[in-house]
């Protein structure tokens with residue numbers, strides 16, 4: 001037993017010595033190795049050689065962070081189609097590593113999708129903006145503007161993710177882009193519009209009452225933008241008397257009541273085409289002729305500035321305009337004396 005034990009001790013001692021000298025040798029070799037070489041990572045992306053990096057962990061963290069947040073405003077999400085591949089290598093000490101170039105290259109391979117808001121008019125995209133607040137402002141203003149039109153578009157905001165996008169910088173520009181086609185559509189509709197004739201009349205009592213009121217009237221123009229194409233008085237040919245003033249404006253332009261009153265006529269009336277008449281106090285009446293369509297009916301009470309009809313070219317007319325006539329107790333007079 002003792003002999004065996006001594007022998008085992010001897011073997012163990014020898015083994016230990018061998019092990020220690022091996023370890024020493026290995027560490028010596030490693031130290032020598034590290035004097036000449038350094039550990040690096042060789043990076044490839046989609047089989048493209050990107051060179052060497054010193055700090056693989058830092059690079060991976062940067063990429064991870066970029067994929068999560070991107071590095072600009074409005075970033076929705078970032079996609080990197082492939083993963084970079086890293087190979088551990090011992091390279092000579094003087095080998096140049098280029099961590100920042102590798103990161104820049106990989107960043108460049110990412111698809112960045114930006115979050116934007118598209119304003120749609122009847123499901124057709126009109127413009128794109130960066131904030132929901134601006135999109136809402138455009139929709140609100142456009143809705144306010146299209147309130148004048150019979151045929152309106154449904155305006156919606158749609159959240160979108162785009163790699164590239166163009167934004168409008170100005171709310172007004174966007175609103176005009178939305179309104180222009182709506183306006184055009186309404187003009188087309190007015191061309192084929194035929195107004196229903198109405199048999200309604202305003203009672204004689206109401207009219208008599210209105211005429212008996214004596215108050216100072218302050219007529220305003222039925223249009224804001226116009227060109228006067230014919231004034232009150234004898235026409236140049238000397239044979240025809242023009243009983244009102246012609247204000248030319250684009251087809252479909254809203255026509256506003258010149259004063260408060262009651263609508264007494266909103267129907268076809270021969271040369272006048274579609275005609276609106278408003279009875280005011282003190283026996284005054286205003287005529288709005290050649291309309292394309294009506295916004296009021298007989299018996300309606302209107303306030304000064306209310307939309308009563310839209311510019312047209314119905315009846316005896318050579319182009320879109322409103323013929324404004326002012327009458328006192330049935331006799332026409334020069335509107336310019338009252339406007």
Ligand SMILES: [Zn+2]
Nearest residue numbers: 244245246323
């Ligand atoms: Zn006229």
